[in-house]
Amino acid sequence: MILLADSGATKTDWRVIDIDRELEQITTLGFNPMYQESEEIYQVLHESLLPNLLNKAPSEIHYYGAGCSTPDRNKRVADALSRLFPEASIYIEHDLLAAARAACGQEAGIACIAGTGSNTCLYDGTDVIDNIPSLGFLLGDEGSGAYMGKLLIRAYLYRELPDELAKSLKNRFNLTKDIVLNEVYSAQVPSRYMATFAKFMHEKRKNPVIHAMIYESFALLFERHISKYDGYPTLPVNFVGSVAYHFSDELKQVAKKYGAKIGKIISSPSEGLIQYHQDLLKQKA
Structure with missing residues (x-):
């Protein structure tokens, strides 16, 4: 099971997928690691994402977000997600890569x-x-x-x-x-x-x-x-x-x-x- 996130400053669109289905769609507040620290991001996700997953544990998380353009900012998001999902492989990418992969595919x-x-x-x-x-x-x-x-x-x-x-x-x-x-x-x-x-x-x-x-x-x-x-x-x-x-x-x-x-x-x-x-x-x- 994979957890995908497309995040902006206003909202984050989360999708839970497997190889041939979309299992869940969740919307939470958005955030930008340019302005927010890991603890604040963690609190948002703990309160609004985790309860909606209904104990689903993703094996991979692919997070695409505004502001995710430097290692330090990416680490803020990765640290928050790691606290929530310690067993998952986590990938943090810029929203520009999300646009490229969405529109161009492979x-x-x-x-x-x-x-x-x-x-x-x-x-x-x-x-x-x-x-x-x-x-x-x-x-x-x-x-x-x-x-x-x-x-x-x-x-x-x-x-x-x-x-x-x-x-x-x-x-x-x-x-x-x-x-x-x-x-x-x-x-x-x-x-x-x-x-x-x-x-x-x-x-x-x-x-x-x-x-x-x-x-x-x-x-x-x-x-x-x-x-x-x-x-x-x-x-x-x-x-x-x-x-x-x-x-x-x-x-x-x-x-x-x-x-x-x-x-x-x-x-x-x-x-x-x-x-x-x-x-x-x-x-x-």
């Missing part, structure tokens, strides 16, 4: 996350072998919901939006300059706030001004990240994330311009990760 390709934030990598069918850094909300995140929201709100505050769009945006969100600046410069996760405007942009995506912003965001993702990997454009480019999924038409338009071959576009890595690990179990059997 085939080489370029894998991209496009949700609240964005990230990309070159994947060899097993591991990430190259990664042009995302640089996060302040310096990067091209192609993400946060980046699109930033384009929209900047245009709104600079009075560059057509009147109809500006009025609609103001009425929906009761926007003022002070509210926006407080959320961006004082809130703990400004990218999450900016990404909330992606839904508005999706509703208005046929508007030429909004379409241009969406197109610009994806074009920069290709220019600054995807097009720089060895093997582009012969390798398939695969996407995981709600923004890629809901703006797939616009994404495909940009990909065509850049001569890219789109592979999969999926909203969540969970199902792909289940298939990846079940395939590995079958190969070992």
